[in-house]
Amino acid sequence: MVDRRRQYLLLTDEDLIALVGDEDAEAFAGLYDRHSRVAYSLAYRMMGERQAAEDLVQEAFLKVWRAASSYRMERGSVRTWVLSIVHNRGIDQLRSSASRRRSQEKVEAVAPASQPSETFAETSRNSQSDQVREVLRGLPPEQLKVLELAYFSGHTHTEIAELLDVPLGTIKGRMRLGLKKMREYFDSRGMTMPG
């Protein structure tokens, strides 16, 4: 007899999310265990502090629990869906004026990035994340900076232009080139874009 936990371990994300839609708490725990680390890492990068990041992850996973039946496989993987919930909610919070000031300061502090840490060393072997980090390391710093200020700090392109004191057209150009180079990296290696 295959035990229950093992069955959930064997199920795909899509199977689990279907069960979560049926209010299956065990399936939800399985999804949380698979994706909480990457979700929390994104939340921490956006919010810059542990408690705010955990609050954001909790809010996002509660949304997963309540809205699992609205997940559509054709729009992307379950992980992408979970991360988009974290990102959207994080952006909403960052755009509230109080947290914006804090995050802006943190962006500057975090900007040099790539600080070594034990946790990072332990987990840096994650292959897809490694690929993405590799392509970002290959971007010109000014393009990377613009992508990060937009994606992680919730700044609009106009705000970024003001923050960096460069013309808006230049910011748009850096965004376009940065995304294009990311795409080309995957294309040139014959790799499919992680869904």
Place this chain on the structure above:
Amino acid sequence: MSGERHEPWRERFDDLKDAYVLDALTEDERQEVEDYLTTHPELQAEVNELKSVANLLALSPQEYEPSPELRRELMNRISSSPNATPAAADPFPQQARLWRIFGPGGIVAAAVLALVTIGMFAWNASLQEENQNLQGELLRQQTYAMEGPGAAQGVQAEVVRLGDERAVLEAQDCPSPPESETYQAWILREDVAEPAGLFEPNDAGVAAAPLEGSIEGADAVAVTLEPSGGSSIPTSDPMLTADL
């Protein structure tokens, strides 16, 4: 087509689309793009593709582990979730509640609600049946033990076949791959190795990787160590194999 590209609104769309997928537009600008997409649905695929590139940024942060308290708190909250589906249980208490709510004068309303309730139970039963089918499928699974140098080093792995096409590779006591390398699964068919996904064990050395691609008609499943990101053809000898 070239005429379209010079259309001012199209130029405006091209000008904003990168910031749009990065969520870096003002509310008005975002609305502008979405209105344009509504009238030009053929551009949605382009936006989706660009969005999938932007989404990759979510994978780039340094990784940290959330606290165990977060998991406990979350599980507590969902266990008391108000939208939990009623179990397919004895319907009588629910009907009694309806009777108390509507009283003897509300028979018609109660009857309608009872029909809805019965419909819900039928739907719930159908979902349960689906769930049982899924679990039944797991119970009908076939497993194939994996052998090779990896097994000699203590890795216990097996391929679990779920139906005709799907399979999951499950491993225990699996060490983390060396720096800048990853485990890659392969489906072998007539001497051709088809990439079947990358995987890494968790901290407890356990991995469960659904194989990408159909195993119907396949001869074997193998695992190799490959450079991070995987390879299109195997670049090292298999460390684990299972004949199907």
